[in-house]
Amino acid sequence: IKIDGINQTFFMQFDSGSSTTVFYKKSLESIAKKFQNQLKIDTKNNEISSSFSIGNMKIVSNTFEVLNYGEEISFDNPNAENSIGTIGTDLLEKRITVLDFKNNQCSFIEKIQENDFSDFEFKKRKILIPSIIENENLKLLYDSGTSGYELITTKEIWQQYRLKNSVLKTEKGNSWGNTLHVYSASAKKKIQFDKLILNLSEVTYIEGTSDLQKFLMKRSGMQGMIGNKLFLNHKLILDCKNEKIKLE
Structure with a gap:
């Protein structure tokens, strides 16, 4: 991403599990130190007014949330992927999102010919497939x-x-600073999305998820979460406004 007024490329993680776009305070503070008068963090309300661009698309808000998270920017390392925040699903409300995992590309477009699309739910900015x-x-x-x-x-x-x-594969995960215990095992199942059938070769459960996450899981009726690994050789197209989806 590019922040207006700053001639430097930064990175943000796209997290479809997050309903809002947020910035990391420690990262922003180091940017503000180097590029004075370009960023003004409202430390009282933990907010920032900013505009940034992804390719040719510009995103503007007076109230981006700022989390007490992140790391100082490594300005001297040209290969550093300086992550300064998380892009959430609020960005998907006004654009059709194309995630082309095979070619490592993402597009945010206004119109697309929606042939052979199926339904999904976009409840409280959660993508339920x-x-x-x-x-x-x-x-x-x-x-x-x-x-x-x-x-x-x-x-x-x-x-x-x-x-x-x-x-059994065990590892420790991290969710906003909280340690999670992750258990994965091999599976040999088929998982079907509309007409497309994919191989499900691994299944995982997590200990350490909060009671709130468990409550939300039951409340929304969802039976699990899927990550990007299933889609690595595919293209996922999401029209969140009209709740239409296509997996190619």
Whole structure:
């Protein structure tokens, strides 16, 4: 991304599990120190008024939230991917989003010919995609922040889908500074999105998720989360305004 008035490229993580776009305070403070008078952080309300661009698209708001998170910018390292915030699904409300994982490209466009699109839910800016596993209809939250996982679900469904003799992979995850314990096992299932059937080769569950996340999971009726790993050789097109989706 490019911030208006600053001749430097920064990075933001696209997180479809986050309903709002937020900036990281520690990163912004180091930018403000180097480029004085270009950024003004409202430390009292933890907000910033800013405009930035992704390619040719410009995003402007008087009230971006600022989180007490992030790291100082490494200005001297030309290869540093300085992450200064998270782009949330508020950005998707006014554009059709094309995520081309095969070619590592994303596009935010105003119009597209919507042939062979299917329905999904965009509840409270959450992307809930219908799918089928073993003839069971599931509603799955697409959370690009869980990018390295295929399907994250409850411990009960995890036990049901996993290959019983597969090696258990354990690791620690991080969610806004909170440590999570992540358990993955091999699976050999098919997961269907509309007419497209993909192989589900791994299933995961997480310990350490907050009671609020568990409550939201039950409230929305979703049975799990899918990350980017399932879509790596595909193109995902999301029209959040009209709740239409296509996976190619």
